Amino acid sequence: MAEKTGLLQGTLDLLILKALALEANHGLGVSRRIAQITRNTYEVGPGSLFPALHRLEEKGWLTSEWGESENNRRAKFYRLTKAGHRQLETEVREWQRVSFAINEAISTS
Amino acid sequence: MSLGTRLSSLFRNAARRRAVEQDLDDEVRSYVDLLVDEKRQQGMTPDEARREVAVSMGSMEHVKENVRDVRAGAWLESTLRDLRYAARTLWKSPAFTITAALSIALGVGANTGIFTLVNALLFQPIPVADPATLTIVYNTDKGKLVGNAGFSKLNFDDFRQRQRSFTALAASAGPIPLNLSYRTVSVPVFMEFSTPDFFTALGINPAAGRFFAPDEDRTPGAHTLVVLSYGTWQGRFGGAADLVGQTIRLAGQPMTVIGIAPNAFKGLSNFFGPELWVPSSMAGALLADQGRAWLRERESAAFNMVGRLRPGVSREQAEAELKGIAEQLEAEFPTINRNRSVVVRPITEVSVFPGLRDGVLAGSTFLMVVVGLVLLIACSNVANLLLARASVRRHEIAVRLAVGAGRGRIVRQLLTESVLLALVGGALGIAFAAVAKSFLWAQRPAIIAESLVEPRLDLTVLLYALFASVAAGFLFGLVPALQSSVPELSGTLQEEGRASGGRRRRRLANTFVAAQVCFALVCLVVAGLCLRAVESLYDSNPGFETSRLAMVSANPGEAGYAPARSEQYFRDVSARIPTLPGVVSAAWATNPLLFGGPSRGIEIPGVDTKTSVVNIIDPAYFRTVGLPLRKGREFGAGDTARTTPVAIVNEAFAETYWPNGDAIGRRFRFSKETTEREIVGIVKTAALVFLGEPPQACVYLPAAQSADQSMNLYVRTAGTPTPMLEAMQRTLREIDSQVPPQNPMTVRQLMDNNLWIARVIVGLFAALGVLGLALASVGLYGVMAYAVGTRKREIGVRMALGAGRATVVRMVFARGFTVVGLGAAVGLLLSLLAGRAISAAVAAVPALDPLSFGAACALLFGVAGLACWLPARRASRVDPAIALREG
Numbered sequence: 001m002a003e004k005t006g007l008l009q010g011t012l013d014l015l016i017l018k019a020l021a022l023e024a025n026h027g028l029g030v031s032r033r034i035a036q037i038t039r040n041t042y043e044v045g046p047g048s049l050f051p052a053l054h055r056l057e058e059k060g061w062l063t064s065e066w067g068e069s070e071n072n073r074r075a076k077f078y079r080l081t082k083a084g085h086r087q088l089e090t091e092v093r094e095w096q097r098v099s100f101a102i103n104e105a106i107s108t109s
Numbered sequence: 110m111s112l113g114t115r116l117s118s119l120f121r122n123a124a125r126r127r128a129v130e131q132d133l134d135d136e137v138r139s140y141v142d143l144l145v146d147e148k149r150q151q152g153m154t155p156d157e158a159r160r161e162v163a164v165s166m167g168s169m170e171h172v173k174e175n176v177r178d179v180r181a182g183a184w185l186e187s188t189l190r191d192l193r194y195a196a197r198t199l200w201k202s203p204a205f206t207i208t209a210a211l212s213i214a215l216g217v218g219a220n221t222g223i224f225t226l227v228n229a230l231l232f233q234p235i236p237v238a239d240p241a242t243l244t245i246v247y248n249t250d251k252g253k254l255v256g257n258a259g260f261s262k263l264n265f266d267d268f269r270q271r272q273r274s275f276t277a278l279a280a281s282a283g284p285i286p287l288n289l290s291y292r293t294v295s296v297p298v299f300m301e302f303s304t305p306d307f308f309t310a311l312g313i314n315p316a317a318g319r320f321f322a323p324d325e326d327r328t329p330g331a332h333t334l335v336v337l338s339y340g341t342w343q344g345r346f347g348g349a350a351d352l353v354g355q356t357i358r359l360a361g362q363p364m365t366v367i368g369i370a371p372n373a374f375k376g377l378s379n380f381f382g383p384e385l386w387v388p389s390s391m392a393g394a395l396l397a398d399q400g401r402a403w404l405r406e407r408e409s410a411a412f413n414m415v416g417r418l419r420p421g422v423s424r425e426q427a428e429a430e431l432k433g434i435a436e437q438l439e440a441e442f443p444t445i446n447r448n449r450s451v452v453v454r455p456i457t458e459v460s461v462f463p464g465l466r467d468g469v470l471a472g473s474t475f476l477m478v479v480v481g482l483v484l485l486i487a488c489s490n491v492a493n494l495l496l497a498r499a500s501v502r503r504h505e506i507a508v509r510l511a512v513g514a515g516r517g518r519i520v521r522q523l524l525t526e527s528v529l530l531a532l533v534g535g536a537l538g539i540a541f542a543a544v545a546k547s548f549l550w551a552q553r554p555a556i557i558a559e560s561l562v563e564p565r566l567d568l569t570v571l572l573y574a575l576f577a578s579v580a581a582g583f584l585f586g587l588v589p590a591l592q593s594s595v596p597e598l599s600g601t602l603q604e605e606g607r608a609s610g611g612r613r614r615r616r617l618a619n620t621f622v623a624a625q626v627c628f629a630l631v632c633l634v635v636a637g638l639c640l641r642a643v644e645s646l647y648d649s650n651p652g653f654e655t656s657r658l659a660m661v662s663a664n665p666g667e668a669g670y671a672p673a674r675s676e677q678y679f680r681d682v683s684a685r686i687p688t689l690p691g692v693v694s695a696a697w698a699t700n701p702l703l704f705g706g707p708s709r710g711i712e713i714p715g716v717d718t719k720t721s722v723v724n725i726i727d728p729a730y731f732r733t734v735g736l737p738l739r740k741g742r743e744f745g746a747g748d749t750a751r752t753t754p755v756a757i758v759n760e761a762f763a764e765t766y767w768p769n770g771d772a773i774g775r776r777f778r779f780s781k782e783t784t785e786r787e788i789v790g791i792v793k794t795a796a797l798v799f800l801g802e803p804p805q806a807c808v809y810l811p812a813a814q815s816a817d818q819s820m821n822l823y824v825r826t827a828g829t830p831t832p833m834l835e836a837m838q839r840t841l842r843e844i845d846s847q848v849p850p851q852n853p854m855t856v857r858q859l860m861d862n863n864l865w866i867a868r869v870i871v872g873l874f875a876a877l878g879v880l881g882l883a884l885a886s887v888g889l890y891g892v893m894a895y896a897v898g899t900r901k902r903e904i905g906v907r908m909a910l911g912a913g914r915a916t917v918v919r920m921v922f923a924r925g926f927t928v929v930g931l932g933a934a935v936g937l938l939l940s941l942l943a944g945r946a947i948s949a950a951v952a953a954v955p956a957l958d959p960l961s962f963g964a965a966c967a968l969l970f971g972v973a974g975l976a977c978w979l980p981a982r983r984a985s986r987v988d989p990a991i992a993l994r995e996g
Contacts, residue, residue: 026139026140026143027136027139027140027143028140028143028144028147045165045166046137046140046166046172047171047172047175050136050137050140050172050173050175050176051172051175051176051178051179052179054176054179054180055179055182058179058180058184058187060518066135069139069143071143071146073139073142073143073146074135074139075136075139075140075143076132076135076136076139
């Protein structure tokens with residue numbers, strides 16, 4: 001489902017969790033936050049974003065509630081659950097392990 | 110993943126799905142609005158911003174579709190995960206799983222079994238084409254259904270010729286018992302007379318051969334044709350492929366089999382139907398006088414009418430037309446058809462005869478309520494087990510709550526487990542019901558074996574069982590799931606100790622057990638009362654000897670004998686049988702015991718009369734059968750064809766018409782006869798059709814004055830009658846090998862057949878009572894074991910302070926018996942009420958029977974004692990030192 005961004009599904013999940021780690025945010029906010037923390041490497045469109053958000057919510061890592069956006073629009077805000085925080089830790093560790101291994105692999109001459 | 114979407118849509122209810130859809134819609138819309146705002150802040154005009162966003166978004170519907178797939182997939186995945194987890198959990202605690210599944214199996218099994226019966230009686234469609242346009246026509250008198258709601262053949266013929274509302278209007282009369290003989294077998298079967306378009310109207314096709322042609326009902330006695338039911342073809346003739354075209358004998362008359370009715374078709378009743386059909390014009394040939402009357406007399410209302418509505422004609426229109434014809438017929442035959450009219454009902458309502466329908470409905474409702482209670486009891490039992498188990502699983506659940514699972518998630522997981530458990534139990538229950546049904550079905554009396562309609566475990570029943578199981582799963586799962594998922598994290602994780610909220614749990618559990626005890630007691634008492642009723646019916650004096658009487662039928666008329674030769678045969682047998690060793694006396698009579706008999710109108714000048722059963726007997730009958738004479742004299746050798754026609758009546762007859770007790774010497778005559786008969790004796794009223802029935806009028810006539818060629822030989826024996834049956838048949842064959850002995854039976858067997866339904870009911874309640882008791886004792890044991898488990902420390906303290914083992918045992922028993930005693934007290938009260946209600950409805954059942962009440966209580970307290978004893982023993986073995994250290 002993340003074909004359009006060329007992201008692995010696990011990577012998108014990790015980015016969303018990371019984007020929500022500090023504070024709750026709505027869909028567009030998550031998208032903008034990901035762009036910001038990846039220095040505009042990744043633009044996540046609604047076609048990938050919404051399914052991912054709902055999937056993470058089904059898994060119990062996110063919860064959502066309706067609230068007001070910064071410019072007073074009604075928007076659905078997502079927030080990390082306890083399980084979501086733990087999942088983020090696990091995924092970060094896993095990502096670091098994998099990326100270290102891949103870096104090692106490609107830098108071996 | 111569209112399969113996932115479909116699956117999820119199956120399970121989620123529509124309201125919730127709409128809410129979810131709305132939410133998703135709002136969410137995507139708000140995303141667009143936010144994006145538009147952003148663009149405008151970058152300096153675009155609102156229109157430009159909207160266009161730009163629309164292009165970049167692509168299809169909003171597509172986005173939503175993706176979200177839906179994710180949701181459905183996740184839902185399916187988590188449900189599968191829950192199921193796997195539940196299966197693993199249940200597998201790991203087999204004792205709990207087996208007990209709980211068995212409880213549910215018994216509850217669902219009882220429900221499935223009873224519903225199979227109710228479904229067969231009330232909901233199973235009769236296998237006919239297009240039931241919507243098939244109707245039944247009933248005869249009414251002043252707007253009320255009369256007797257069998259039938260019509261005379263003559264009235265029917267007029268209705269049929271004058272009506273325009275039906276494409277086919279047919280009639281049938283029956284089921285009537287008649288003797289069927291083929292090869293060397295001779296058996297009584299139930300048959301039905303039908304007009305030739307009977308099968309046409311129903312729109313069914315023969316399984317083999319053909320049905321009656323339109324011209325095959327014209328000449329009385331000429332159409333010796335018979336259509337067999339499929340069950341009879343299979344059961345009695347082994348499904349012989351060449352049966353069509355062969356000859357069988359009905360009441361001695363050779364008849365040609367022309368066709369086989371389709372499988373499962375047993376006439377218009379959902380309960381009891383004929384084994385074979387014969388053209389209505391054969392009634393006279395097969396039933397002699399009675400049958401001739403059916404064809405000739407406008408007042409002999411023996412035929413039921415069934416009609417296929419013409420396309421475009423409604424039931425109301427047809428009824429209006431027939432009512433008009435009924436008025437014409439009333440004008441043409443004012444004495445016979447006075448106040449007579451018709452009602453037209455849909456065929457779906459006649460599976461149970463309307464006169465019985467209310468009773469069947471009430472009985473069905475009552476039984477469904479009772480088995481519903483059984484299921485509730487089973488549920489409360491499993492709920493109790495779950496509550497007890499929750500205390501063991503608290504740690505597991507607390508950990509899951511601590512790592513962030515929502516409460517809803519936990520409840521859903523626990524409910525998945527309950528429903529899985531209920532489904533396993535339900536499947537087992539359906540198997541129980543199927544086995545019990547085949548067992549009872551195999552036990553049905555042979556004489557009606559092919560006439561009873563078999564209740565089927567069809568799709569409706571299976572759906573009902575599935576629904577009952579799933580509902581049970583939610584019912585027993587919900588309260589424990591909600592209770593055990595209450596987050597009491599810190600407490601539970603810190604000390605794995607006594608339950609807070611334990612008191613509430615315990616009170617709930619105790620209430621469940623008391624309710625179970627109450628229910629079990631009521632069922633046991635009712636079973637006891639019904640058993641006493643059946644016993645008393647066996648023991649009571651039904652007006653005939655019950656233990657030393659045997660019976661065999663013979664019909665020399667079927668062998669083609671003239672009346673004089675038949676009489677000679679009867680005399681030969683009467684002379685010979687009493688010489689057999691072990692025979693006390695022997696006598697002939699036309700009516701088989703407990704099968705009623707022909708009914709005739711009675712005429713007494715100046716008195717409003719009804720009909721009476723007529724039995725033709727020889728002088729030794731009362732002595733042989735054991736029916737005591739109350740007044741007057743018996744028939745004797747002096748009563749001959751040349752002397753005054755005489756009759757003996759039973760007390761019911763005498764008291765109906767001469768309540769002052771002066772019936773002897775009075776005269777009466779039968780309708781359409783001129784002969785006056787003088788009453789010379791009065792006998793006790795014997796049961797005519799059902800043991801325990803209300804008294805029915807009966808007239809006995811001497812065989813010397815009213816000959817009949819089909820008679821039953823009654824033989825009074827000195828010892829048990831069973832060994833006599835063989836000798837009786839042998840002797841009859843020796844006297845005349847042309848007349849085959851039929852239906853040899855002891856009167857005890859007759860009574861067994863007669864009380865079959867009653868015995869099934871006793872068995873049902875006994876089974877329910879034992880079931881309830883088993884459930885209650887498991888429940889009680891669970892509660893007591895749990896109580897002892899959680900109060901180990903307290904017991905330890907008491908023992909340390911000097912309480913002896915006996916004291917501890919007494920303590921456990923006191924607690925258990927408080928609960929049992931409470932349930933039993935309420936149960937006794939309800940039993941008293943139930944006893945009174947049943948006794949009011951069925952006179953044979955006693956309202957208050959010390960033995961039933963005593964035995965039920967003794968059994969209950971015995972089993973309860975056992976259920977308390979095991980936990981009590983465990984409590985008495987608590988080692989204070991260990992208990993105190995652990996606590």
